[in-house]
Amino acid sequence: MTKQMQAAVMRKPGVIEVTSVPCPEPKAGEVLLKVEACALCGTDQRVLSGEKAVDVSIVGHEITGRVEAVGAGVTGWRAGQRCVVQTVIGCGRCPMCRVHRENLCENTFKAIGYQFDGGFAEYMIMPKVGVDQGCLIPIPDTLPADQGTLIEPLSCCVNGMAYLPMEQLDSALIFGGGIIGVLNGLVAHARGCKRVAIADVSEERLGLLKRLGLPFAAYVNSRTTRIEDWVRDWTGGRGVDAVVVAASVKALVTQGIRLLARAGHLSIFAGLPKSDPVEPTDLNVIHYRELNLHGANSSAIDAYRTALDFVVSKRIDAGRLVTHRFPLSAFHEAVKTQADPSTGALKVVIVP
Numbered sequence: 152m153t154k155q156m157q158a159a160v161m162r163k164p165g166v167i168e169v170t171s172v173p174c175p176e177p178k179a180g181e182v183l184l185k186v187e188a189c190a191l192c193g194t195d196q197r198v199l200s201g202e203k204a205v206d207v208s209i210v211g212h213e214i215t216g217r218v219e220a221v222g223a224g225v226t227g228w229r230a231g232q233r234c235v236v237q238t239v240i241g242c243g244r245c246p247m248c249r250v251h252r253e254n255l256c257e258n259t260f261k262a263i264g265y266q267f268d269g270g271f272a273e274y275m276i277m278p279k280v281g282v283d284q285g286c287l288i289p290i291p292d293t294l295p296a297d298q299g300t301l302i303e304p305l306s307c308c309v310n311g312m313a314y315l316p317m318e319q320l321d322s323a324l325i326f327g328g329g330i331i332g333v334l335n336g337l338v339a340h341a342r343g344c345k346r347v348a349i350a351d352v353s354e355e356r357l358g359l360l361k362r363l364g365l366p367f368a369a370y371v372n373s374r375t376t377r378i379e380d381w382v383r384d385w386t387g388g389r390g391v392d393a394v395v396v397a398a399s400v401k402a403l404v405t406q407g408i409r410l411l412a413r414a415g416h417l418s419i420f421a422g423l424p425k426s427d428p429v430e431p432t433d434l435n436v437i438h439y440r441e442l443n444l445h446g447a448n449s450s451a452i453d454a455y456r457t458a459l460d461f462v463v464s465k466r467i468d469a470g471r472l473v474t475h476r477f478p479l480s481a482f483h484e485a486v487k488t489q490a491d492p493s494t495g496a497l498k499v500v501i502v503p
């Protein structure tokens with residue numbers, strides 16, 4: 152009889168069942184991981200509710216694991232070693248993949264939890280193509296599993312901010328006080344930006360961030376405060392050196408451009424509504440002020456290594472960001488907790 156494992160299986164969009172399924176076995180070139188922890192993210196919520204389609208029935212891509220077994224021919228990994236998982240798997244052949252920027256794969260990357268079964272299960276497989284690309288990233292034994300789950304989203308923020316010279320900047324404003332806004336802000340701070348402010352429309356959310364004791368210089372309620380006036384006061388009339396849009400609101404991009412100081416940088420971190428992504432803006436503002444606009448799309452190995460270093464060295468205190476932990480059997484409660492702002496959830500982690 153095949154060995155069984157527990158998994159949160161999506162029967163159809165919106166219908167998730169925690170149930171027993173066959174435990175996968177590693178074929179040649181594959182690695183079987185015991186999932187130590189897997190965090191829920193906003194994208195998972197959209198997938199689970201049916202808003203976003205994926206090819207698999209087990210999702211989850213913010214993963215800390217331990218090697219359980221390796222398939223034939225795998226070298227460099229053996230049972231017992233711990234790792235985090237790089238979500239994105241490229242074609243391995245195109246010019247971007249060849250320089251390990253699989254997140255920009257010219258043949259469209261695949262991803263764990265989207266095209267390959269993810270981490271809301273006791274065990275999961277890293278496919279051969281991922282093993283070969285280095286998608287298992289070793290972590291020290293001292294790194295708590297729940298903190299390891301933050302490496303993936305943190306790496307996305309490291310990647311998105313790679314173009315911004317944070318070490319030289321005086322001020323940065325992050326739109327969005329969710330975990331992604333917070334992680335962007337923490338990367339800006341860890342890289343040496345002197346003052347980082349978080350703007351959000353929810354007083355409840357800003358209150359939670361204040362209670363967590365994060366190293367931010369200011370919190371702004373962008374619903375009740377006229378942000379242009381606030382930025383003018385905060386920066387002595389210069390404007391902010393960087394804006395990161397970490398909320399899916401396209402008007403924040405044009406607003407953010409107007410808030411920038413000369414030679415400022417704006418990063419469009421959040422994906423904007425695919426049905427309506429067009430937003431007119433005065434391009435002369437970019438021209439005369441020498442502004443810089445940047446995109447951000449997932450992450451690859453270099454950004455994971457930097458993110459891991461931030462957390463292990465404690466330049467980013469990941470421990471205080473994990474507000475809730477649930478066993479796999481309480482998966483539904485975890486999903487509800489993450490979706491309900493009144494619970495004070497920032498990062499919710501499943502520990503199978």
Ligand SMILES: [Zn+2]
Pocket residue numbers: 192193194195212213304
């Ligand atoms: Zn995620």
Ligand SMILES: [Zn+2]
Pocket residue numbers: 241242243244245246247248253255256257258259
């Ligand atoms: Zn490629």
